[in-house]
Each structure stands twice: as structure tokens, then as C-alpha cells.
Amino acid sequence: MTNEAPTYIKPGDVLAPKRHWQLFHVLYDGGPTGGEKANATGSSLAIGRWDTKPVLAMRWNGNRENPIGNPQSRGLPTWFIVPDEHARQIIETQHYDFSNDKIQFARDFLELKRVYFLTRCSTTSCSNFGNLVLQSYPPEKLEEYIADLERDDLKFYCIYCDQQWHPTAEEKPRLEEVLKQGLERYRTRGGR
Numbered sequence: 055m056t057n058e059a060p061t062y063i064k065p066g067d068v069l070a071p072k073r074h075w076q077l078f079h080v081l082y083d084g085g086p087t088g089g090e091k092a093n094a095t096g097s098s099l100a101i102g103r104w105d106t107k108p109v110l111a112m113r114w115n116g117n118r119e120n121p122i123g124n125p126q127s128r129g130l131p132t133w134f135i136v137p138d139e140h141a142r143q144i145i146e147t148q149h150y151d152f153s154n155d156k157i158q159f160a161r162d163f164l165e166l167k168r169v170y171f172l173t174r175c176s177t178t179s180c181s182n183f184g185n186l187v188l189q190s191y192p193p194e195k196l197e198e199y200i201a202d203l204e205r206d207d208l209k210f211y212c213i214y215c216d217q218q219w220h221p222t223a224e225e226k227p228r229l230e231e232v233l234k235q236g237l238e239r240y241r242t243r244g245g246r
């Protein structure tokens with residue numbers, strides 16, 4: 055094995071177009087397109103938000119000859135947004151061999167059974183300090199959470215250290231936006 059530079063842009067770095075697309079979590083990275091690994095597909099699968107809508111997204115990773123992969127727009131790598139009616143089938147397909155927990159996590163996100171927000175543990179003594187911690191909010195309680203957040207009563211929680219802390223000044227407006235968009239989508243969907 056030689057130590058080669060990556061031959062394609064990793065799906066975690068595919069963030070365009072920033073006005074519309076917010077990458078939330080890469081579910082699968084199949085390596086370079088046309089790669090030789092037996093189970094390599096050369097494609098990637100992710101969940102994210104397109105405008106405010108939770109969506110499943112796919113792309114061809116590309117390779118040395120075409121490092122940007124497909125789709126692309128104005129020279130930047132982008133994602134293909136999978137139509138809702140195909141999303142569930144794709145994440146449940148045996149090819150990916152996702153665990154039930156992973157499938158449930160993706161479905162909860164896509165079907166708005168949960169609204170998620172990523173933060174980092176701020177407890178310096180925690181084994182997970184500085185690493186990502188996923189916060190999840192059930193949609194039927196979003197109104198309460200938004201009110202709590204506005205009163206500065208809403209705290210994040212880390213399962214590793216069992217500690218709670220307040221969102222930072224930078225996180226607060228982002229969290230508020232995510233919760234409000236979630237609430238709006240939940241209402242539009244007739245969830246109440």
C-alpha cells in the first residue's frame with residue numbers, strides 16, 4: 055500500500071450550493087468512482103437540508119481523472135437530491151448494510167420524527183470534549199423548546215459526561231432557526 059493523496063473529494067466536503075444545501079451527516083462513502091475495492095460503488099449517500107427540507111442526497115464521488123465527481127455546478131461538487139418517494143427504499147437497501155439504528159436515525163430525520171442539531175461537548179473533563187454531540191428534539195415539543203431557548207433555559211446534553219450547558223451566542227440563532235423550521239414543516243405536514 056502506498057500513501058496516495060485522496061483521488062476524489064470526500065462527501066463530507068461537498069457543501070455547495072451553500073445558499074440551499076446544509077450537509078447534516080454522511081451515511082455512506084463508497085470511495086473513488088471505478089475503484090477496485092470489492093464493495094466500492096464510487097458513490098456517496100448523505101442526509102441534509104435543502105432550504106429547510108430534510109432530504110436524502112447522492113453523488114458520484116469521482117476519481118483522479120474527474121476529482122469533482124457528479125453532479126457539479128460551476129466547478130463545485132454538489133449533490134443529487136433524491137425524490138421523497140425513493141428515499142426510504144434507498145436507505146433500507148441491503149447493499150449498504152446499514153444497522154437498524156442507522157436506518158432509524160436517517161428515517162427519523164427525513165420523516166421529521168425528530169429535529170436534530172449538532173454541537174460539541176463543552177465539558178473539559180469529558181472523554182468526548184470538543185467532539186460532536188447530536189441533540190434531538192421531538193417535533194410535538196418544539197414550541198416548548200423554542201420558548202425555553204428564548205428564555206435561555208434550553209441546554210444541550212452530552213451522554214458521555216451527563217452534563218448540560220447553554221448554547222453559545224453563535225449557536226443560539228442557528229438552533230432557533232432549525233427548531234422554528236422544524237415546527238413549520240411539522241405543522242404544514244398536519245402533524246398537529
Ligand SMILES: [Zn+2]
Pocket residue numbers: 175176177180181182183212213214215216217
Ligand atoms: Zn461530554
